Amino acid sequence: MTESVIIVGGGPVGATLALTLQHKGIAATMLEARAKGAAYQDQRALALSYGSRAILEELGVWAKLDAQATAINTIHISQRGSFGRSLLKAQDHDLPALGYVLSYGALTKALDDALANFKAVNVIYKAEATHIEPSAEVATVMFNHDSILQRLSSSLLVLADGGRSLGDIPGILRDTKMYGHDALVTKVKCELPHGNIAYERFTPMGPVALLPNGEEFSLVWTGKQAEVAEVMALDDAEFLSQLHQHFGDRVGRFLGVGKRLTFPLKLSYLNPVTAPHLVVIGNAAQTMHPVAGQGFNVGLRDAYELAQQIASIMPEAWGQDAMMRAYQQGRKTDTKRGLMFTDFLVNLFSNDIVGVSGLRGMSLGMLDLLKPVKSRLVRKMSFGSRG
Ligand SMILES: Cc1cc2nc3c(=O)[nH]c(=O)nc-3n(C[C@H](O)[C@H](O)[C@H](O)COP(=O)(O)OP(=O)(O)OC[C@H]3O[C@@H](n4cnc5c(N)ncnc54)[C@H](O)[C@@H]3O)c2cc1C
Known part of the structure; x- marks a missing residue:
């Protein structure tokens, strides 16, 4: 039997993983709890970095999204009660845009449409995972579909459920700061x-x-x-x-x-996952304050990088210790920087402590004068740790 990757959760991150695997001719089954199309009216605005656009372009979905996305050419950062302010401009960093705003619904639809064009990925809608069990040989998911409890096993199971549905899984420990x-x-x-x-x-x-x-x-x-x-x-x-x-x-x-x-x-992240044959990506792996628009982009990079890794090894090596370690090591810096950068901004900018306010105004004013600092900030926000 050909080995097939199992993806639990067909939100933007799970679907991006499925599509990237599809492009590489790797078989996968994606379980999505919602009915097909249930998220298409979701107006939630996702802030996509320029690097995320590049991933979607490579997957052939950006052409369908371009007309629905609004480019961010300038970011204006200011502070109430202070004159300090900073401007980040795409043209100063040789980028066509600093990022894009796109509705969750439009992105989900474009990914679903692209997935429907190929056969390598089997998408099962209205399939709600109820239990995941990692073991030494395989990881198994139990799910409800058509009111029947079913099970699937694979040497690689990827959890991309947004972090809201499945509770305790042995080998997964989450730290959360509300x-x-x-x-x-x-x-x-x-x-x-x-x-x-x-x-x-x-x-x-x-x-x-x-x-x-x-x-x-x-x-x-x-x-x-x-x-x-x-x-x-x-x-x-x-x-x-x-x-x-x-x-x-x-x-x-x-x-x-x-x-x-x-x-x-909230700020939520996983301790290194020790569950065998199980990888966690997207919001299920890390949830960040939206202040810096980092969370979704880090999740998209999780999906993209994981697919590269799966494609670079033989199916026999999927989910083995070496692969699990390599994936976690490869994503560590990007995730950590996203979490720290976001938490730093929240702590610096969301309080009233006397003196901190003047410091904030000053740092914004200085940021505007320091071109290299701004360039690093823009590269980080655009490309993550690769920037
Ligand atoms: C209410 C809300 C508003 C937000 N607003 C913004 C915003 O304005 N800007 C921004 O940048 N970010 C926002 N975010 C964060 C953003 O939505 C996430 O970064 C992004 O959706 C992460 O994508 P994901 O695919 O990892 O998870 P999700 O988008 O959560 O997708 C998870 C998918 O898994 C499916 N699923 C869940 N449980 C199961 C199960 N047991 N079995 C099978 N399938 C399952 C779900 O139906 C869903 O389709 C918001 C988040 C929330 C919750």
């Missing part, structure tokens, strides 16, 4: 055109970001849970007025707001 903050996400209409500028503003309440998305902006407004709950409870007119007060005048008045959603912010 920030006690929530993110409120929605779309807003503004008086002034966005001009492909993304705004990141640090306030004592927490960072607030406006990402150009189509003709509008996607808003990420973070703060302590109680504070965000208060903002969430406002009617639209009051919400828009408070946002104006919070964000300032850079995009004029706020004219309209879409459906608002909140989610808790």
Whole structure:
């Protein structure tokens, strides 16, 4: 029997892994709990780095997404109550764009469509994994499909379920730090055109970001849970007025707001996985505060790098210690830097301690003067540890 990789979770990260394997002619089975198309209306705005675009281009899906993606040509970073500000511009770093904003639904659909064109990957929708059991020879997943409990085993099982569904699996230990903050996400209409500028503003309440998305902006407004709950409870007119007060005048008045959603912010990562034949990728492996737009991009690189590794060895070596160690070693630096960079920004910019505010304003002003520092920051945000 030909060996087939099992992927649990067909979100953007799992589907990217499946598609990369497909391009390499490697057989895989992907189990996705949702029905096909259930996520296509998901308006969640993902911030894609330039490096993530390159991966999607190589997989042939970017051509379908290009028209739906909004380029970020400039990132404007500022701090409430301070004159310090910094501008990162794509043209200063010889990049066509610093990144792109794309809806979760559009990306999921493009990946699903591409997967449907080939036969190497078998996608089973409405297949919910209920239990994963690693053992010395294989890893086994139990899943419900058509109300029947089924099982599949492989010498390589990849968990890409976003980290929300499966609890304790022997050999997987997770460290989680809850920030006690929530993110409120929605779309807003503004008086002034966005001009492909993304705004990141640090306030004592927490960072607030406006990402150009189509003709509008996607808003990420973070703060302590109680504070965000208060903002969430406002009617639209009051919400828009408070946002104006919070964000300032850079995009004029706020004219309209879409459906608002909140989610808790946390930093979560895995200790080195010791479960045999099991690899964890994407949000299931690490979850970051959205302040630096790193999380999703690190996850996409997990998928891409894992596929390269699988393709570089014989199926007999899949899931063996040497492969597991090589994968974890290869991803360590990128993941760690993403987590540290994000946590550093949250800690530096999300508090009111006297004196820290002046330091922040100063560092933003200095960042604007120091071209090499800015270049490193842009390369890091664009390409991860390869930058
Ligand atoms: C509410 C919310 C809002 C967010 N907003 C933003 C944002 O504005 N900007 C941003 O950059 N990032 C945002 N993020 C983070 C971003 O969504 C993730 O970085 C990205 O989705 C990670 O992709 P993934 O494929 O690893 O996980 P997911 O996108 O979570 O995909 C996991 C997939 O696995 C499937 N699955 C789960 N359990 C099982 C199971 N037991 N069996 C089979 N399949 C299963 C799910 O149905 C899903 O399709 C947000 C996250 C959340 C939760």
